[in-house]
Amino acid sequence: ECDPAFRNCSFDGADLAGFYAAELEFEECSLKGCDLSDLSCESLRISSSNLEHAIFESADILQSEFVKCVGGSANFQNAKMNFARIIGSDLSSSIFNWANLSGADLSGSRLMGIDFTQTNIDSTRLDGANLGLCSLRLKDFKKRRFVGVNFSEADITGCDFSLCEFEDCHLEGAVISPETTFNNADLRGATFVGSELCVARLQGAVITSNQASSMLFDRYGIVVAGNLDA
Incomplete structure (x- = not known):
């Protein structure tokens, strides 16, 4: 069986809460307002996609990849994102309360206005990241x-x-x-x-x-x- 891979698809407002996949890939997709809370995925890759207001609350997405994505006001509260790669993406004003980003690579990403006070950002790589107005x-x-x-x-x-x-x-x-x-x-x-x-x-x-x-x-x-x- 092939694991799901989607390109140029729209999942705006879709309810995918509790979804499980060993591998899951979205390329040039729209996930605006998509509910992916409690998602469990061993290999999640999202590139060049729109994540505005998408919900990843309590998702188990260790080592996930978000490359060149736009996702203002997305919700990653309590998500497990250890060693994730958030590269060249704009996730400004998103929610990361109690999320675990330890060991994550945030290089080149725009993360303005985010409250990281309750977020684990130990050992993150921040080269070229924009953390303006963050807490x-x-x-x-x-x-x-x-x-x-x-x-x-x-x-x-x-x-x-x-x-x-x-x-x-x-x-x-x-x-x-x-x-x-x-x-x-x-x-x-x-x-x-x-x-x-x-x-x-x-x-x-x-x-x-x-x-x-x-x-x-x-x-x-x-x-x-x-x-x-x-």
């Missing part, structure tokens, strides 16, 4: 390397970025608290315009001279100028 409160990111990640206006209250390295990252307007930790982190590849980096824990952190000047101005109103000519 990441109290997350532990120790010893991670971030490349091209956008944290603009994200809530990183109490996050631990100790020993992290940032390359071409944006934290403009990020919400930073005294409990946010950047101890021994390399921040030279990050921009913090409009965020109060100076209130965070920064023991041993490496920053550029421009970043240091900006922090002194934001904190104390001190302007760092060049040396006067003799």
Whole structure:
């Protein structure tokens, strides 16, 4: 028997709750409002498809793939998505409460406005991901390397970025608290315009001279100028 594979199909509003398949593939399909809650699938692959308002609540879809999908306001609450690959997709404003994304690859995806506070995102790969306006409160990111990640206006209250390295990252307007930790982190590849980096824990952190000047101005109103000519 062949496992289901669908291309250029519409499942808008379909009720597939509780569906089981060893393998399931959707390519260039529309799944808007489709109910896939409690889906159990050992190999789920969805590419170039529309997932707007689709429901994957409590789905068991470990190692699933979502590639180049659009899925604003999809519901992944309580879904098991360990080691999933969400690549180049736009799932902004989706729900991931109590979902397990540990070990997932979120590279190049637009995930704006998502509350990840109750989501397991341990060991996720975030290269090129847009996490603007997300809530990441109290997350532990120790010893991670971030490349091209956008944290603009994200809530990183109490996050631990100790020993992290940032390359071409944006934290403009990020919400930073005294409990946010950047101890021994390399921040030279990050921009913090409009965020109060100076209130965070920064023991041993490496920053550029421009970043240091900006922090002194934001904190104390001190302007760092060049040396006067003799």
